[in-house]
Amino acid sequence: MSNATKTSIRRDVLGASALRPDGAAKVLGKFEFSSDLHAEHMLWGATLRSPHPYARIISIDLSEAYKIDGVEAIITSEDVPGKKTYGLISSDQPVFASKIVRYVGEPVAAVAADHPETCRRALAAIKVNYEVLIPITDAELAMLPSTTQIHPDGNLIRHQRIITGDQNLQGEIIVEAIYEMGMQDQAFLGLEAALAIPDSGGAGVEMFVATQWLHEDQKQIAACLDLPIEKIRITLGGVGGAFGAREDISLQVHCALLALRTSRPIKMQYGREESFYGHVHRHPAKIWIRHHATRAGVIQRIESRMVFDGGAYASTSAAVLINGVTHIQGPYKCLNATVDGYAVRTNNPPCGAMRGFGVVQACYAHESQMDKLAVACGLSPVEIRLINAMVTGDKLITGQVVESVAPVERCIRETDAIEMPAPLARNANALEIVGGSGLTSLPHNIVRGVGWGVSIKNLMYSESFDDFATARCQLQNGVVNLKFATVEVGQGFVVLAPQIARSVLGVDEVIIDQVDTRIGSAGSTSASRQTWMSGGAVDGACRLVRQRLFEHVGKIHNIDPLRLVIEDTDVVDMLGDFRISVIEASTGILIDETFEHHHRPTEELDKNGQGNCHVAFAFVAHRAVVDVDVELGLVKVIQVATAQDVGRVLNPIAALGQIEGGIAQGLGLAVMEEIVLDNGKMRNPSFTDYLLPTALDAPQVIAVMIEEPEPQAPLGAKGIGEPPCISVTPAIAAAIRNATGRDLPRVPIRPQDICL
Amino acid sequence: MSANSEVYDLNVNGQKRQVRDAWVGESLLYVLRERLGLPGSKGACEQGECGSCTVIMDGQAVCSCLVMAATAVDSQITTVEGLTSDNSLTAVQDAFITEGGVQCGFCTPGLVVAIEHLLDTNPDPSQLEIKEAISGNICRCTGYGRIFEAVNTAVSTRRANKL
Numbered sequence: 001m002s003n004a005t006k007t008s009i010r011r012d013v014l015g016a017s018a019l020r021p022d023g024a025a026k027v028l029g030k031f032e033f034s035s036d037l038h039a040e041h042m043l044w045g046a047t048l049r050s051p052h053p054y055a056r057i058i059s060i061d062l063s064e065a066y067k068i069d070g071v072e073a074i075i076t077s078e079d080v081p082g083k084k085t086y087g088l089i090s091s092d093q094p095v096f097a098s099k100i101v102r103y104v105g106e107p108v109a110a111v112a113a114d115h116p117e118t119c120r121r122a123l124a125a126i127k128v129n130y131e132v133l134i135p136i137t138d139a140e141l142a143m144l145p146s147t148t149q150i151h152p153d154g155n156l157i158r159h160q161r162i163i164t165g166d167q168n169l170q171g172e173i174i175v176e177a178i179y180e181m182g183m184q185d186q187a188f189l190g191l192e193a194a195l196a197i198p199d200s201g202g203a204g205v206e207m208f209v210a211t212q213w214l215h216e217d218q219k220q221i222a223a224c225l226d227l228p229i230e231k232i233r234i235t236l237g238g239v240g241g242a243f244g245a246r247e248d249i250s251l252q253v254h255c256a257l258l259a260l261r262t263s264r265p266i267k268m269q270y271g272r273e274e275s276f277y278g279h280v281h282r283h284p285a286k287i288w289i290r291h292h293a294t295r296a297g298v299i300q301r302i303e304s305r306m307v308f309d310g311g312a313y314a315s316t317s318a319a320v321l322i323n324g325v326t327h328i329q330g331p332y333k334c335l336n337a338t339v340d341g342y343a344v345r346t347n348n349p350p351c352g353a354m355r356g357f358g359v360v361q362a363c364y365a366h367e368s369q370m371d372k373l374a375v376a377c378g379l380s381p382v383e384i385r386l387i388n389a390m391v392t393g394d395k396l397i398t399g400q401v402v403e404s405v406a407p408v409e410r411c412i413r414e415t416d417a418i419e420m421p422a423p424l425a426r427n428a429n430a431l432e433i434v435g436g437s438g439l440t441s442l443p444h445n446i447v448r449g450v451g452w453g454v455s456i457k458n459l460m461y462s463e464s465f466d467d468f469a470t471a472r473c474q475l476q477n478g479v480v481n482l483k484f485a486t487v488e489v490g491q492g493f494v495v496l497a498p499q500i501a502r503s504v505l506g507v508d509e510v511i512i513d514q515v516d517t518r519i520g521s522a523g524s525t526s527a528s529r530q531t532w533m534s535g536g537a538v539d540g541a542c543r544l545v546r547q548r549l550f551e552h553v554g555k556i557h558n559i560d561p562l563r564l565v566i567e568d569t570d571v572v573d574m575l576g577d578f579r580i581s582v583i584e585a586s587t588g589i590l591i592d593e594t595f596e597h598h599h600r601p602t603e604e605l606d607k608n609g610q611g612n613c614h615v616a617f618a619f620v621a622h623r624a625v626v627d628v629d630v631e632l633g634l635v636k637v638i639q640v641a642t643a644q645d646v647g648r649v650l651n652p653i654a655a656l657g658q659i660e661g662g663i664a665q666g667l668g669l670a671v672m673e674e675i676v677l678d679n680g681k682m683r684n685p686s687f688t689d690y691l692l693p694t695a696l697d698a699p700q701v702i703a704v705m706i707e708e709p710e711p712q713a714p715l716g717a718k719g720i721g722e723p724p725c726i727s728v729t730p731a732i733a734a735a736i737r738n739a740t741g742r743d744l745p746r747v748p749i750r751p752q753d754i755c756l
Numbered sequence: 757m758s759a760n761s762e763v764y765d766l767n768v769n770g771q772k773r774q775v776r777d778a779w780v781g782e783s784l785l786y787v788l789r790e791r792l793g794l795p796g797s798k799g800a801c802e803q804g805e806c807g808s809c810t811v812i813m814d815g816q817a818v819c820s821c822l823v824m825a826a827t828a829v830d831s832q833i834t835t836v837e838g839l840t841s842d843n844s845l846t847a848v849q850d851a852f853i854t855e856g857g858v859q860c861g862f863c864t865p866g867l868v869v870a871i872e873h874l875l876d877t878n879p880d881p882s883q884l885e886i887k888e889a890i891s892g893n894i895c896r897c898t899g900y901g902r903i904f905e906a907v908n909t910a911v912s913t914r915r916a917n918k919l
Contacts, residue, residue, distance in 0.1 A: 022858075271802055
C-alpha cells in the first residue's frame with residue numbers, strides 16, 4: 001500500500017509559491033487592461049457631471065454641443081429605455097439625473113464623439129441650468145426628521161440595533177469616547193474603462209469591463225437597457241485593482257447606451273479626477289462607544305452609537321452598517337451590548353464597498369477603546385487584549401456562536417514575539433528619518449511609539465445572501481481547462497485555480513478559459529470570499545472530474561474506483577500495484593463537470609440585532625512602531641509586525657503580497673489618505689492632493705501566518721484580503737498616541753492634530 | 757478630430773514612427789497608446805504623480821503623460837515594449853514575476869522602466885536608493901515589499917550575468 005503522498009512542492013500545487021500565469025504579459029506591458037481595448041470604428045464616450053452637491057435641474061440644452069464636429073450622440077435620462085435607476089442593494093441611483101442632482105459628480109448626460117478632446121469640448125458646450133439648493137452634508141443633521149429629505153427613499157438608509165444581555169449593567173471601570181474616520185478612496189491605479197460593441201439592430205451588446213462581479217453588472221445593465229439579461233454579454237476587461245470600488249456600476253450603463261444609440265463600438269475611460277467622482281468610497285463614520293469592565297479589565301458591556309455617512313445614494317451602505325454594528329465588540333468576549341447604528345443619506349459623494357467594509361470603522365473605535373481600558377486598569381495593551389480574547393465557541397453580541405477557528409490569543413502572542421526594530425541610528429540617512437529628504441526633523445524632536453490593533457472580520461456575504469460561485473472543469477489528454485466568471489483584480493485567483501486543479505487531478509497543464517458571463521455567477525471579488533467560494537467551486541468541479549476519471553480507469557482496468565487515488569501525476573491503486581499517469585488515463589476522453597459552491601445559509605438580523613448573520617470569521621493582530629516629530633507633527637511608520645489567521649497558506653508569496661498590500665492601505669488611512677470635503681465638494685480629487693503611500697512610506701513588514709485549517713472552508717483556507725488593512729490603522733494611531741500622549745480620536749491623523 | 761492636425765515623426769524603441777492626423781495637444785502617452793499601438797505605458801493620474809506612464813527619453817526616466825508628443829520629435833524614446841524583443845524578459849521583468857512583485861500589474865510597466873533606468877545608472881543601489889528611485893511610482897496592491905525583493909534579485913542577476 002502506498003497511499004503516502006509524494007506530491008512534491010516543486011509542482012505548482014496548493015502550498016507552493018506558484019507564479020502568476022499573467023505575470024509575463026504584465027511585466028512586458030502586453031496584458032490587456034480594459035483601458036487598452038480597441039475596436040474598429042469605435043467612438044469615445046464621456047460623462048457630464050453635476051458641479052453642485054444639491055440642485056434642481058431646470059433645463060438641459062444640447063444644441064451647441066451637437067454643432068461640434070465629431071459629436072455623434074448625446075444622451076440624458078430621457079434616453080434610458082428601461083429602468084432609470086440602478087443600485088446594488090436598492091435601486092435608488094439614477095443612470096442620469098433628471099430633475100435633481102444629489103452630489104458633486106452625479107452624471108447628467110453622456111456624449112459619444114471621435115476623440116477624447118472632442119468629447120471634452122462637447123461636454124463643455126452642454127448648458128445645464130441649475131437651481132442650486134442648500135446641501136445636507138452632515139449625517140447627524142440629515143438623520144433628523146425635520147431635515148429636508150433629499151431622496152424619495154428618505155435620508156435614513158438603515159437603522160440597526162443590537163440589544164443583548166443586561167441593559168443596565170455598569171462596570172467598575174468605564175471608558176468612553178467619540179471616534180471619527182475620514183472618507184478613504186480605493187485609488188486603484190487602473191482607471192474605470194469599458195468597451196461596448198452593439199449587436200446589429202440594437203438587439204444586445206457585447207461588453208468588456210473592468211468590474212468585480214460580471215453577473216451583477218449584467219443584471220443591472222439589462223434592466224436599464226430593457227433588454228433580456230442574455231443579450232448583455234460581458235467579458236472581463238483586464239482589471240487594474242479594485243478594492244471595492246468596482247462593485248457598483250460606474251460607466252457600464254452609459255457605455256452600453258451610447259453603443260446602442262450610435263450603432264458603433266464605444267470606449268469609455270475615466271481620468272483620475274472623474275474616477276474620484278465616478279465610484280463609491282469608504283464611509284466616513286462617527287462612533288460613540290462606552291466600555292464597561294471589571295477592575296481586572298474584563299469587558300462586561302459595550303454601548304455604542306455608530307453613524308455612517310452613505311452619501312447621496314445607498315450603494316451597499318445597509319450592508320456596511322451591519323458589518324459595523326456586528327463587529328463593534330472586536331475580537332473580544334462580551335455578553336452585554338446596547339448598539340445603535342445608522343447609515344445616512346447626505347449630499348456627500350456616495351459611499352459603499354472598500355476593503356474592510358464597515359469593519360475598518362468599527363475596529364478603529366474598539367481598538368482605541370482597548371488602549372483606554374488598559375490604562376484605566378493598569379494593564380499593558382497586550383495584557384488587556386489577551387484577557388478578553390475571543391475563542392471558538394464564544395457567543396457574539398448578535399447571539400451567533402463563533403464556529404470558526406479563532407486563534408486570537410495566538411495572533412497577539414505571535415505578533416508580540418516578533419523582534420522590535422533597532423532604535424533610530426544617530427547617523428541615520430535622511431530618508432530613514434521622519435520628514436525624509438526635506439531634512440526638516442531635528443533628532444531631539446523625534447519620539448518613537450508602539451501601538452496595537454487586533455481585529456475580527458467576517459468572510460463572504462451576510463444576512464441570508466447566497467453568494468454562490470460556479471466553476472467548470474474539463475479534463476482531456478492530461479490537460480485541464482477551467483471556466484469561471486471569477487474576477488481577477490490582482491489578488492491571484494488566476495494562480496490559485498490551477499494550483500487547485502493540479503492538486504486534485506494530478507495534472508500539470510491547466511488552461512483558464514476567458515472570464516465572462518457564459519457560465520454561472522462567481523459572485524463578487526470582494527468580502528475576502530473568492531479563495532473560499534470560487535476556490536471551493538473549482539475544487540468541487542475538479543473532484544467531480546476526478547471521480548469520473550476513477551470510474552473510467554476502474555472500468556477499463558477492472559479496479560474498484562474507490563481504491564484509486566491521485567499520487568503526484570498518476571492514478572494509483574492504493575491497495576495494489578496498478579499505476580497509470582493522469583495524462584494516459586485521460587487520453588481520448590473528455591470529462592466535463594460543473595460545480596456550484598454555496599456557503600452555509602445565514603440569517604437576517606432581527607430588530608434587536610440577533611441572528612446568525614455571518615458565515616465565518618478571520619482574525620489578525622498588528623503592532624506598529626512609529627517615529628513622530630512631535631514639534632512638526634510628522635510621522636514615519638518604521639515597522640508593522642503582524643500575525644494573521646489564514647487557515648491554510650495556499651500560495652505563500654501571494655499571501656504575503658496581500659498582507660503587505662493591505663498594511664500599506666491601512667497605513668494610508670492612518671496618516672495620509674482622506675477625501676477632503678467642503679460642503680459636499682471634494683477638494684482633492686487628484687493624486688497630487690490625495691496622498692497615497694509611496695515606496696518611501698512603506699514600513700518594514702514582518703508577517704507570521706497562523707495555519708489552523710478552517711473546517712468549514714473547502715480548502716481549509718480563510719480569506720486573507722481584508723484583514724491586513726483593518727487593525728493596522730488603529731495600531732498606527734495607537735503608536736502615535738504612545739509617542740505624543742495625545743488623544744487623537746480621528747483618522748487620518750494630520751500633522752496639525754499632533755503638533756497644534 | 758481633424759482641426760489643428762499635424763504630421764510628425766517620433767523615435768520610439770529604435771524606430772522612426774510617423775504620427776499623422778494628430779491633434780497637437782496630445783500627450784506622448786496618448787500618442788504612444790492610441791496612435792502607435794504601444795499600450796504598455798499606462799495612464800493613471802495625468803499629473804506625473806503615479807509613474808505608470810514612465811518611459812526613457814534621452815536617457816532620463818520621464819512621465820510620458822507630462823510630455824507633449826509633438827515636442828518629443830528630436831528625442832530617443834524607449835517604452836516598456838522596447839526593453840526586449842521577442843517576448844524575452846529582462847532580469848528586472850523576470851524578478852518581478854518570481855518575487856511576487858506583480859499583482860494587478862497596472863503600475864508594473866512603469867516600475868519596470870523606472871528600475872531598468874535605475875540599474876543602468878546605478879547597478880548596485882542601496883536599499884534607500886531603491887526606495888527613493890521608485891518613490892515616484894505608486895503601487896496600490898503590493899505595499900512595495902515584493903517589489904523591493906524583485907529589485908534586489910534583479911541586481912544579483914545582472915551582476916552574475918556580467919561575471
